[in-house]
Amino acid sequence: MSGKFIVFEGVEGAGKTTQIHKTANWLQSWCGKDRSVFITREPGGTKLGRQIRQLLLEDPDTWVSNRTELLLYGADRAQHVESVIRPQLDRGDIVLCDRFTDSTIAYQGYGRGFDRDEIDRVNQLATGGLQSDLTFWLDLDVKIGLQRVLSRGKPDRMELATLDFHQRVRQGYQELANIYPNRIIRIDADRSESVIQIEIQSILMQIDWIDFSGLT
Numbered sequence: 001m002s003g004k005f006i007v008f009e010g011v012e013g014a015g016k017t018t019q020i021h022k023t024a025n026w027l028q029s030w031c032g033k034d035r036s037v038f039i040t041r042e043p044g045g046t047k048l049g050r051q052i053r054q055l056l057l058e059d060p061d062t063w064v065s066n067r068t069e070l071l072l073y074g075a076d077r078a079q080h081v082e083s084v085i086r087p088q089l090d091r092g093d094i095v096l097c098d099r100f101t102d103s104t105i106a107y108q109g110y111g112r113g114f115d116r117d118e119i120d121r122v123n124q125l126a127t128g129g130l131q132s133d134l135t136f137w138l139d140l141d142v143k144i145g146l147q148r149v150l151s152r153g154k155p156d157r158m159e160l161a162t163l164d165f166h167q168r169v170r171q172g173y174q175e176l177a178n179i180y181p182n183r184i185i186r187i188d189a190d191r192s193e194s195v196i197q198i199e200i201q202s203i204l205m206q207i208d209w210i211d212f213s214g215l216t
């Protein structure tokens with residue numbers, strides 16, 4: 001049995017982390033006897049990746065060139081795919097990942113202005129062609145998301161980018177969802193956590209690669 005790869009994407013403060021945990025708990029209760037449900041994230045899903053995450057996000061005063069930024073996200077992904085995601089999928093697990101290749105297209109492509117070809121080359125090198133089976137794009141007005149992030153504490157280097165940058169990122173997700181309607185599903189994230197989770201569950205119940213036969 002090969003595993004399945006589900007990714008959660010969105011602008012800052014869209015609520016991915018909450019939804020990924022709720023989804024994992026729910027999936028585990030249905031699939032737990034057949035397969036494991038595994039949560040991971042980018043950047044930072046490996047030991048090396050946590051160091052890369054720190055370099056990328058946690059020191060807003062260090063200048064990072066756009067090219068370096070793109071390659072560091074790529075390096076984090078290469079390590080993550082090879083040492084964590086592929087092995088979990090080979091075991092037949094359901095892998096839930098907080099951000100993946102579409103983040104690079106949205107942030108470094110639409111946000112920073114890299115050509116789609118350049119981004120695709122980095123993503124291809126990092127993933128060997130691995131794509132999500134399904135991506136939930138939690139769509140939220142960037143001002144609302146950034147306000148949430150600021151109310152939580154000190155913003156990181158990406159969160160400190162301009163409003164324009166974050167608006168381009170959101171636009172990038174919108175265009176990706178238009179291009180890949182079967183893979184990327186837009187979820188309106190400007191609703192309560194429980195309503196969002198119910199929608200995610202109902203979408204997952206419609207796909208045929210998870211056995212919900214015990215569900216009443």
Ligand code: TMP
Nearest residue numbers: 042043073099100103104107108158159
């Ligand atoms: P988060 O894990 O808290 O969402 O933060 C990760 C940050 O890194 C977020 O600002 C998005 C950014 N990012 C990119 O710019 N490109 C990428 O490829 C990935 C995975 C994340």
